[in-house]
Amino acid sequence: MDLTLKVWRQKNREEKGGLETYKVTGISEHASFLEMLDIMNEQLIKEGTEPVAFDYDCREGICGTCSLYINGEAHGPDRKVTTCQLHMRMFKDGETIYIEPWRSAAMPVIKDLIVDRSSFDRIQQSGGFVSVNTSGNTQDANALPIPKMNADLAFDAAACIGCGACVATCKNSSAMLFVAAKVSQFAYLPQGQVEAKQRVLNMVEQMDKEGFGNCTNTGACEVECPKSISIKYIAKMNREFLSASCSSES
Amino acid sequence: MSVLDSKIPDGPLKDKWTNHKNKIDLVNPANKRNIDIIVVGTGLAGGSAAASLAEMGYNVKSFCYQDSPRRAHSIAAQGGINAAKNYQNDGDSVYRLFYDTVKGGDYRSREANVHRLAEVSGNIIDQCVAQGVPFGRDYGGLLDNRSFGGVLVSRTFYAKGQTGQQLLLGAYSALNRQIAKGKVTMYNRHEMVELVKVNGKARGIIARNLETGELERHSAHAVVIASGGYGNVFFLSTNAMGSNATAAWKIHKKGAHFANPCYTQIHPTCIPRSGEHQSKLTLMSESLRNDGRIWVPKNIDDVLAIREGTLSPTDLSEDQRDYYLERRYPAFGNLVPRDIASRAAKEICDAGYGVNSTGEAVYLDFSSAIQRYGKQEAAIARLQNPSESDILKLGEGVIESKYGNLFQMYEKIVAEDPYKKPMMIYPAVHYTMGGVWVDYNLMTSVEGCYCIGEANFSDHGANRLGASALMQGLADGYFVLPYTIGNYLSNEIRTGKISTEAAEFVAAEKEVSDRIEKLMNIKGTKSVDHFHKLLGKAMWEYVGMTRNEKGLKKAMAEIKKIRTDFWSDVKIPGDRNSLNRELEKAGRVADFLELGELFAKDALHRNESCGGHFREESVELDGLQKGEAKRNDTDYAYVAAWEYKGEPADAVMHKEELEFNDIELKQRSYK
Ligand SMILES: Cc1cc2nc3c(=O)[nH]c(=O)nc-3n(C[C@H](O)[C@H](O)[C@H](O)COP(=O)(O)OP(=O)(O)OC[C@H]3O[C@@H](n4cnc5c(N)ncnc54)[C@H](O)[C@@H]3O)c2cc1C
Ligand code: SF4
Ligand code: FES
Numbered sequence: 037m038d039l040t041l042k043v044w045r046q047k048n049r050e051e052k053g054g055l056e057t058y059k060v061t062g063i064s065e066h067a068s069f070l071e072m073l074d075i076m077n078e079q080l081i082k083e084g085t086e087p088v089a090f091d092y093d094c095r096e097g098i099c100g101t102c103s104l105y106i107n108g109e110a111h112g113p114d115r116k117v118t119t120c121q122l123h124m125r126m127f128k129d130g131e132t133i134y135i136e137p138w139r140s141a142a143m144p145v146i147k148d149l150i151v152d153r154s155s156f157d158r159i160q161q162s163g164g165f166v167s168v169n170t171s172g173n174t175q176d177a178n179a180l181p182i183p184k185m186n187a188d189l190a191f192d193a194a195a196c197i198g199c200g201a202c203v204a205t206c207k208n209s210s211a212m213l214f215v216a217a218k219v220s221q222f223a224y225l226p227q228g229q230v231e232a233k234q235r236v237l238n239m240v241e242q243m244d245k246e247g248f249g250n251c252t253n254t255g256a257c258e259v260e261c262p263k264s265i266s267i268k269y270i271a272k273m274n275r276e277f278l279s280a281s282c283s284s285e286s
Numbered sequence: 287m288s289v290l291d292s293k294i295p296d297g298p299l300k301d302k303w304t305n306h307k308n309k310i311d312l313v314n315p316a317n318k319r320n321i322d323i324i325v326v327g328t329g330l331a332g333g334s335a336a337a338s339l340a341e342m343g344y345n346v347k348s349f350c351y352q353d354s355p356r357r358a359h360s361i362a363a364q365g366g367i368n369a370a371k372n373y374q375n376d377g378d379s380v381y382r383l384f385y386d387t388v389k390g391g392d393y394r395s396r397e398a399n400v401h402r403l404a405e406v407s408g409n410i411i412d413q414c415v416a417q418g419v420p421f422g423r424d425y426g427g428l429l430d431n432r433s434f435g436g437v438l439v440s441r442t443f444y445a446k447g448q449t450g451q452q453l454l455l456g457a458y459s460a461l462n463r464q465i466a467k468g469k470v471t472m473y474n475r476h477e478m479v480e481l482v483k484v485n486g487k488a489r490g491i492i493a494r495n496l497e498t499g500e501l502e503r504h505s506a507h508a509v510v511i512a513s514g515g516y517g518n519v520f521f522l523s524t525n526a527m528g529s530n531a532t533a534a535w536k537i538h539k540k541g542a543h544f545a546n547p548c549y550t551q552i553h554p555t556c557i558p559r560s561g562e563h564q565s566k567l568t569l570m571s572e573s574l575r576n577d578g579r580i581w582v583p584k585n586i587d588d589v590l591a592i593r594e595g596t597l598s599p600t601d602l603s604e605d606q607r608d609y610y611l612e613r614r615y616p617a618f619g620n621l622v623p624r625d626i627a628s629r630a631a632k633e634i635c636d637a638g639y640g641v642n643s644t645g646e647a648v649y650l651d652f653s654s655a656i657q658r659y660g661k662q663e664a665a666i667a668r669l670q671n672p673s674e675s676d677i678l679k680l681g682e683g684v685i686e687s688k689y690g691n692l693f694q695m696y697e698k699i700v701a702e703d704p705y706k707k708p709m710m711i712y713p714a715v716h717y718t719m720g721g722v723w724v725d726y727n728l729m730t731s732v733e734g735c736y737c738i739g740e741a742n743f744s745d746h747g748a749n750r751l752g753a754s755a756l757m758q759g760l761a762d763g764y765f766v767l768p769y770t771i772g773n774y775l776s777n778e779i780r781t782g783k784i785s786t787e788a789a790e791f792v793a794a795e796k797e798v799s800d801r802i803e804k805l806m807n808i809k810g811t812k813s814v815d816h817f818h819k820l821l822g823k824a825m826w827e828y829v830g831m832t833r834n835e836k837g838l839k840k841a842m843a844e845i846k847k848i849r850t851d852f853w854s855d856v857k858i859p860g861d862r863n864s865l866n867r868e869l870e871k872a873g874r875v876a877d878f879l880e881l882g883e884l885f886a887k888d889a890l891h892r893n894e895s896c897g898g899h900f901r902e903e904s905v906e907l908d909g910l911q912k913g914e915a916k917r918n919d920t921d922y923a924y925v926a927a928w929e930y931k932g933e934p935a936d937a938v939m940h941k942e943e944l945e946f947n948d949i950e951l952k953q954r955s956y957k
C-alpha cells in the first residue's frame with residue numbers, strides 16, 4: 037500500500053508544533069501500524085531528518101505505552117485494540133492518515149507524538165492501593181473466599197492499561213473511566229473495603245487537581261477504550277463517592 | 287580460573303533459609319533512615335523490592351526507562367505464577383515444586399536457591415491476594431489453578447491471560463503507597479547508563495534523563511539491578527521493544543561476573559513472523575497447551591495444499607493429523623517443557639511440514655477442548671440432547687473465559703478466528719535464564735551491588751519452567767532481598783551520605799558523556815536497527831535453537847565484525863540534549879553487540895546439551911531417548927561465570943560447581 041501521512045511534529049514542551057507530510061510506499065497490509073511508522077522513520081533517517089518520536093514498548097496491547105490519535109480516533113479505527121495492535125489492513129491503499137498525540141491539558145506533549153501522563157501516576161499514588169505490608173505474614177489466600185462474580189467484576193475493572201485513550205477521546209478531557217476502574221476494582225473486593233471511603237475521595241480530589249475535566253456521561257470513553265472498560269464502573273464510583281462524601285460530612 | 291563463593295548456608299536443605307534468616311544482621315530502624323538504596327527497574331522484581339525496602343525504612347530511589355513504573359515488561363506476562371499451595375489436593379508440596387524446578391532446569395540451577403524459592407512461593411500468593419490482585423476463582427469463591435508444561439500437578443495461579451499485568455499492578459500499588467509517603471523517589475524515563483564504584487563498592491549510578499538528555503549522578507549505599515532479561519539480543523523476541531541488557535552489562539564491565547549467557551529459552555507457542563517489517567514476536571501463553579493440541583498434517587501433499595490455500599486444516603480428519611508431541615512424548619504429551627516442544631516444532635518444520643507460507647508454523651488446535659467443555663457445560667446446564675451448535679457455543683464460552691484476551695490478540699494480528707480455525711504457532715526467543723552471577727544473598731561479584739529477577743542467573747538452570755519467572759521476581763523482591771541485604775547494610779550505618787561530587791562520580795559521568803559524544807559523531811550511513819537486525823540474524827542462525835562448534839565460531843567472528851561496523855557506520859540523527867530514541871537504541875545495541883559475542887563463546891565452551899542449550903554434537907545415539915539432548919554431568923555440572931576483560935572473546939571463566947545433595951541427577955524423560 038502507498039500512503040500519505042500527516043504527522044504532528046513538535047520539538048519539545050515549549051515550542052509550538054504542526055503537521056508535516058510524509059509518504060510511504062509498499063507497505064504490507066500485514067504490518068502493524070507502528071511497523072509502518074518504523075518504516076517511515078527508517079526512511080527519514082536515511083534522508084537525514086530526525087525520525088518522529090512516538091511511544092511504545094510491549095507492542096502487544098498490554099503495557100499501555102502507545103498512544104496515537106489516528107484520523108480523529110484514539111488508537112485508530114479498529115475497536116478494542118491499542119495503537120500497537122492496529123494493523124494496516126484497516127486502511128486503504130492511497131489513503132491519507134492523520135497522526136496526532138493525545139490532547140489534554142493534563143497530558144502535555146513532550147515531543148512529537150509523545151505525551152506526559154504522569155498525572156495518571158499521581159492519581160494512583162493518592163489512593164490506588166491497599167495498605168498492606170509486604171511482610172509475608174498475611175493470612176492464607178484462601179481464608180477469605182470471594183464470590184466469583186465479584187472477583188470477575190474486579191478483574192474486568194483491573195484490566196485498564198492506563199493508556200489515556202479515554203481522556204484523549206473525551207470532549208471534556210475527563211479521566212473518570214480511568215479513575216473509576218481502579219476505585220471499582222477495590223470496591224468489589226473485601227480487601228479494598230477498609231480504606232474505601234478515603235480512597236475514592238482522595239483519588240477524585242487528585243484527579244481534579246491535575247486539571248482533568250468533568251464527566252458529562254457522553255460515553256465516548258467506553259467506545260475507544262482498548263480494554264472495554266465499561267462506564268458502569270463510573271456509576272459504581274459515583275455511588276462510592278456519594279456515600280463517602282455523605283459519611284465524611286456527618 | 288578461580289572458584290566462586292556462592293555463600294550457601296550450611297545445614298540441611300530445608301533449614302538453610304530459615305537458619306540463614308535468623309542469623310542475618312539487622313539494621314535498627316533509626317539507622318535505616320540514613321541509608322539510601324538505588325533500585326534500577328520497576329518490574330515484578332524491582333517494583334516489589336523497592337516497595338519492600340522502603341516499607342522497612344530505607345530511602346529508595348527507583349528508576350525505569352518507561353514513562354511509568356506500571357509499564358515494566360512484567361506487565362506482559364500472560365499465563366500464571368506457580369506456588370506450592372496444594373489447594374487442588376493433587377499431592378503438591380514445597381519439595382515437589384523444588385524438584386520440578388530443578389529437573390525442569392535440567393539440573394543446572396543452584397539447589398539451595400530453588401528450595402528457598404519454593405518455600406516462599408506460598409507467601410507470594412497470600413501477599414498478592416491481600417493487595418487486591420484479582421486472581422481467577424472457582425464458583426465456590428476459592429482460587430483456581432491451571433497446569434503448565436513440565437509438571438503433573440495444578441499449581442499455577444492466574445488472572446485470565448493477564449497474570450503479569452495484575453501482579454505488576456499489585457507491586458505498582460505497593461510502590462505507589464511508598465511514593466506517596468515520600469519513602470520512594472521515582473525516576474521515570476530515566477536510564478541507568480553506568481555504575482559508580484568507590485573503593486571497590488557500588489556507590490551509585492549515572493542515569494540519563496531520557497526527556498532532556500541530561501546526565502545525572504545518584505549515590506546510594508547499595509545498588510540493586512532489576513532490569514529484566516536480554517532476549518532482545520536476538521532482535522526479534524517476545525520481549526518489549528525497550529527490554530535491554532544495558533544495566534546488567536554496565537555492571538558486568540565494572541566487575542560483576544556474567545553467568546551462563548547461552549541459556550536462553552525459546553518459547554514454543556508464539557505467533558509466526560509475517561514479513562521483513564516484523565518488529566517483535568507475540569507470545570501465545572503456554573497455558574494454551576492445557577487445552578490446545580499441537581499437530582501438522584501427516585501427509586506432505588496436505589501440507590502443500592494448505593500452503594497454497596486449496597485445503598483448510600479443518601478439512602483434515604483425525605487420522606490425517608500428526609499430533610507429534612503426543613506421539614513422541616506419551617507421558618507429558620502437549621505439556622512437555624518448552625525446550626523440548628520448541629525443538630520438536632523446529633524438527634518437524636525443517637522436515638518440510640510447516641503449515642504457512644514461510645514453512646515455519648505448526649497448528650495449535652482447540653477443537654477437542656471446545657467439544658469437551660461444551661458437553662460438560664451442557665450437562666451442567668441440564669440441556670437435553672444439546673445441538674452441535676449449542677455445544678460449540680458453550681465450549682467456546684469456556685475457552686473465552688480462560689483465554690479470551692489471547693484469542694483476541696491472535697485474531698487482531700493474524701486476521702483469522704482461532705475459535706474456528708486452529709492457531710498457527712512457531713517458537714520464538716522468550717526468556718534468558720543466564721544473567722548476572724549472584725551469591726545466595728543475591729549480591730553480585732561487585733560488593734554492594736545486587737541483582738534480582740530475570741536479570742540474574744540463579745534459579746532456572748538451563749531451562750525455566752512456565753510460571754516460575756513471576757514467582758522468582760516477586761520472591762526476590764518481596765521476600766529474599768529485603769532480608770539478605772541487611773547483612774551488607776548493617777556495616778554501612780556509619781558511612782554517612784555519599785557525595786556525588788566524589789572523583790569517581792565525576793569520572794563515571796565523563797566516561798558516559800564521552801561515549802555518547804562518540805556515538806553521535808560517527809555520523810555514518812546506517813540506522814541502529816540495521817545493525818540490530820544483523821546481530822539478531824546471526825544469533826538466530828548460529829546461536830538459536832540448535833548450535834554446533836562451527837556455527838558458534840562463525841557467530842563470534844560475525845558479531846565482532848558487526849560491532850566494528852556499527853562503531854564506524856551508525857547514523858544517529860538529532861542531538862544528545864533532548865529526547866532521542868535513536869540514541870537510546872544505539873546505547874542498548876552497542877551493549878548487545880558485546881553480549882552477543884560472549885553468549886556465543888559460552889555456548890561454544892559448553893559442549894553438552896542441557897535445557898535450552900542444544901549442541902548437535904551431544905545427543906543420545908540409541909535407545910528410547912535416541913535423538914534427544916545428552917547432558918554431561920561429569921564435565922559440565924557447573925555455572926560458568928564470565929569476568930570482563932575488555933574484548934568479549936577474552937572474558938575469563940570462573941566456575942561454580944553445582945552440588946546436588948537432595949536430588950539425584952537423572953536424564954530428563956518426558957516420554
Ligand atoms: C510475553 C511474555 C509472557 C510471559 N509470561 C510469563 C508467565 O506467564 N509466567 C511467568 O512466570 N513468566 C512469564 N514471563 C517471564 C516474566 O514475565 C519475566 O521474566 C519477568 O516479568 C521479568 O521481571 P523483572 O522484574 O525481572 O524485569 P522486567 O519486568 O523486564 O522489568 C525491567 C525493568 O527494568 C527497567 N530497566 C531496564 N533497563 C534499565 C536501565 N538501563 N535503566 C533504568 N531502568 C531500566 C525497565 O524500565 C523495567 O522497569 C513472560 C515473559 C514474556 C516476554
Ligand atoms: S480506561 Fe481504557 S482508555 Fe482509559 S486508560 Fe484505562 S484502558 Fe486506557
Ligand atoms: S506498546 Fe504496549 S500497549 Fe501498545
